[in-house]
Amino acid sequence: MSSATEQLKKFKTFSPKKLPLEEPLAPGHRACQGCGEVLALRQVMKALGNEVIVVSATGCMEIISSAYPQSAWRVPWLHVAFENAAAVASGVESAYKVMVRKGKIPKKKVTFLAIAGDGGTADIGLQSLSGALERGHDFIYVCLDNEAYMNTGIQRSSSTPYGAMTTTSPPGKKSIGQHTWKKNMAAIAAAHDIPYVATASPAYYVDLMNKVKKASLIEGPAYLHIFSPCPTGWRCAPHDSIQTARLVVQTRIFPLYEVIEGRWKLSRKISKPKPVSKYLKLQQRFRHLTEKDIAFIQARVDKEYEELLARCGLQEGKEVPGKIGT
Numbered sequence: 161m162s163s164a165t166e167q168l169k170k171f172k173t174f175s176p177k178k179l180p181l182e183e184p185l186a187p188g189h190r191a192c193q194g195c196g197e198v199l200a201l202r203q204v205m206k207a208l209g210n211e212v213i214v215v216s217a218t219g220c221m222e223i224i225s226s227a228y229p230q231s232a233w234r235v236p237w238l239h240v241a242f243e244n245a246a247a248v249a250s251g252v253e254s255a256y257k258v259m260v261r262k263g264k265i266p267k268k269k270v271t272f273l274a275i276a277g278d279g280g281t282a283d284i285g286l287q288s289l290s291g292a293l294e295r296g297h298d299f300i301y302v303c304l305d306n307e308a309y310m311n312t313g314i315q316r317s318s319s320t321p322y323g324a325m326t327t328t329s330p331p332g333k334k335s336i337g338q339h340t341w342k343k344n345m346a347a348i349a350a351a352h353d354i355p356y357v358a359t360a361s362p363a364y365y366v367d368l369m370n371k372v373k374k375a376s377l378i379e380g381p382a383y384l385h386i387f388s389p390c391p392t393g394w395r396c397a398p399h400d401s402i403q404t405a406r407l408v409v410q411t412r413i414f415p416l417y418e419v420i421e422g423r424w425k426l427s428r429k430i431s432k433p434k435p436v437s438k439y440l441k442l443q444q445r446f447r448h449l450t451e452k453d454i455a456f457i458q459a460r461v462d463k464e465y466e467e468l469l470a471r472c473g474l475q476e477g478k479e480v481p482g483k484i485g486t
Contacts, residue, residue, distance in 0.1 A: 163421060163424075164355040164356060164378045164379075164380075164418065164420055164421050165421065167377050167378050167379060168374055168377060168378065168420075169187055170372075171372050171373065171374055171377055173366075174207065174366055174369045174370055174467050175366065175432055175433030176366060176444035179206065179207060179369070179475060180206045180207070181228070182206060182209050182210055182211065183205070183206065183234070184205040184208065184210055184212065184232070184233070184234050184235045184282045184362055185198075185201060185202050185205045185225070185232055185234070185454060185477075186232045187232075187233055187235065187469050188232060189224045189225045189232040189276075190223075190224040190225075190232075191220075191224040192224075192391065192392045192398075193391070193398040194248075194389075194391040194397070194398020194399060194400075194401040195221055195224075195390065195391070195392075195401070196306075196362055196387075196388050196389030196390065196391075196401040196402070196404070196405055197221060197277075197304045197306050197388035197389070197390065197400075198220075198221065198224065199272050199362045199402075200227075200304060200360075200361075200362040200368065200386045200388050201221055201275070201304060202248070202388070203362060203368050203369050203372070204273075204275075204302055204368070204369075204371065204384075205366050205371050207237075207368075207369035207370075207372035207373050207376075208273065208372060208373075208376055208448070210234070210235055210271050211269060211271060212235050212236075212258075212267065212270065212271040212272075212273055212423075213235070213236045213237075213238075213252055213270060213271070213272055213273070214235060214236065214237045214238070214273045214274075214275065215237075215238045215240055215245050215248045215249040215252060215272070215273065215274045215275070215476070216237060216238065216239055216240070216241055216245065216274075216275050216276075217240055217241065217243075217244070217275065217276035217277070217280040217285060218239070218240075218241060218242045218275075218280065218311075219242070219276060219277035219279070219280055219304075219311055220277060220304075220306065220310050220311045220390075221275060221277070221304060222239050222313045223311050224358070226239060232242075235299065238252070240402035242276075242279065242280045242284045242285060242346060243280065243284040243285045243287070243288060244281060244285065244288045245276045245285055245288070245289075245301075246274050246276075246285060246288045246289040246291070246292035246293075246299075246301055247277065247291065247292060249272050249273070249274035249292065249297070249301070249382070249410045250291075250292040250295060250297040250299060251375045252272055252407075252482050253272040253298055253299050254297070256270060256272070263427045263462050265388070265486065269286075269298075271300060271376045272297075272298065272300070273299065273300050273301075273302065273398060274292075274299060274300070274301045274302070274322065275301075275302045275303075275304060276301075276302075276303060276304070276307065277303070277304055277305070277306060277309075277311075277319040278303060278304075278305040278307060278308070278317050278318075278319035278345075279308075279309045279319075281303040281319075281345060282303070282317060282318045282319045282345050283317050283318050284318075284341045285348075286348075288464075289301060289349075290352065292381065293349060293383070294352060295353040296380055297380075297381055298302065298379055298380055298381070299381060299382075300372070300375045300376060300381075300382045300383075300384065301349075301381065301382070301383050301384070302384045302386060302471070303345060303383070303384070303386065304386055304456050305319055305335075305345075305386060305388055306318050306388045306389070306390035306393060307319050307342070307393075307394075308320050308324075308326050308390070308393050309320060309358075310390050310392065310393040312329045313325055313327055314326050314392075314393045315328040316328045316329040316338055317342065318340070318342075318343040319342055319343055319345065320338045320342065321338065321342045322336075322338055322340065322341045322342065322457060322460070323336050323338060323440075323446060323449050323453055323457060324338045324445045324446060325337045325338075325444075325445045325446070325447075325448065326338065326445070331448040332466040336448075336449070336453060337445075337448065342407070345383040345385055346358075346359050346417075346419075347381035347383070349383035350383075350419040350422075350424075352470050353422065354380060354381045354383065355378045355379070355380045355382065355424075356374065356375050356378045356380075356381075356382040356383070356418070356419070356420055356421075357382070357383045357384075357385075357418065357419040358374075358375070358382075358383075358384050358385070358416075358417070358418045358419070358427075359373040359384075359386075359387070359415065359416050359417055359427075360372075360385070360386045360387070360416060361387045361405045361408065361409055361414065361416065362386070362387075362388070362389075362402065362405050362411065363402050363405035363406035363408070364406075364409065364416065366427070367416060367427055367428070368386065371384060371418065372384065372419075373384070387405055387408055387409075387414050388402065389401040389402075389405050393445070394443040394444070394445050395443060395445050395447075396442050396443045398445065400442050403442065404439070404443070407434065407438060407439040407442065408439055408468060409428065409430065409440060410416075410430060410432045410433065410434045411419045411430075411433055411435065411436045411439045411461065412430050412433045412461055412462070412465040413436060413461050415428075415430070415442070415465060415468055416428045416474065417468065417479060424468070424471040424472045424473075425472060426468070426469070428473060429474070433465075435458065436454060436457055436458045436461055437458075440454060440457070
């Protein structure tokens with residue numbers, strides 16, 4: 161097998177004027193107004209096209225797209241339990257290889273895609289995801305991260321950010337709300353030494369679609385962690401969804417980067433970051449935080465961004481090599 165770098169030589173970037181016309185995820189689904197997650201999923205599917213088999217864990221995107229007897233899916237789609245999207249996708253990929261080898265179906269380029277929310281990825285499905293990444297199956301795993309269990313009542317997950325209010329992490333006199341920091345799932349995936357890992361935001365849709373396309377071209381497992389605003393759970397206005405997805409990058413809270421065969425590469429360097437307060441104050445889930453709390457979060461964000469720059473071999477004030485998309 162050639163290296164991921166060799167395989168990416170076939171990669172052709174998307175541009176705003178040349179986006180695919182295919183819509184494997186049909187309109188008419190039942191997502192909430194302003195849902196950033198379904199927008200990200202639409203971008204993922206447009207980048208992949210129609211030759212794809214989707215395995216979807218229980219979660220928001222399963223609920224809104226498959227209300228019986230209707231379906232918003234125009235490609236083969238399987239609904240599986242919270243915990244086993246990666247395991248089922250790896251089984252489908254293996255079965256496909258066997259059927260091709262036995263001559264039962266013709267060989268062609270098919271993408272195997274597993275999707276799950278942050279609960280199905282960072283909590284309940286972490287074991288099956290780790291196993292599938294370790295076995296080296298040729299599939300893409302997409303975590304649509306809206307930072308809580310939104311479809312079951314806005315309960316905290318291990319991807320909920322520090323200080324956020326959820327129904328199971330309510331703030332009060334003795335509680336700040338969520339008291340642990342957000343689990344770094346992209347770094348955990350990268351630690352499996354897989355060919356491709358990336359973070360993305362639907363506010364930077366060309367960058368997101370380019371990363372999805374790259375993931376489909378590389379043989380072996382690929383992991384994408386996509387920030388997915390949830391106006392319902394975050395208590396923000398639906399029309400602020402994309403603004404939130406943009407601010408989380410501009411404040412350095414959710415940096416955009418890739419890890420290709422172990423090499424970390426920043427997609428967008430934020431030289432003049434906006435304060436985290438600008439992002440936090442758009443959402444009522446953070447309205448209880450004091451200025452001292454926000455300063456505490458700002459210090460953590462600054463520290464983590466410096467660590468990321470070090471991983472990418474960059475230092476403040478230097479240009480980003482190889483800017484990826486817009």
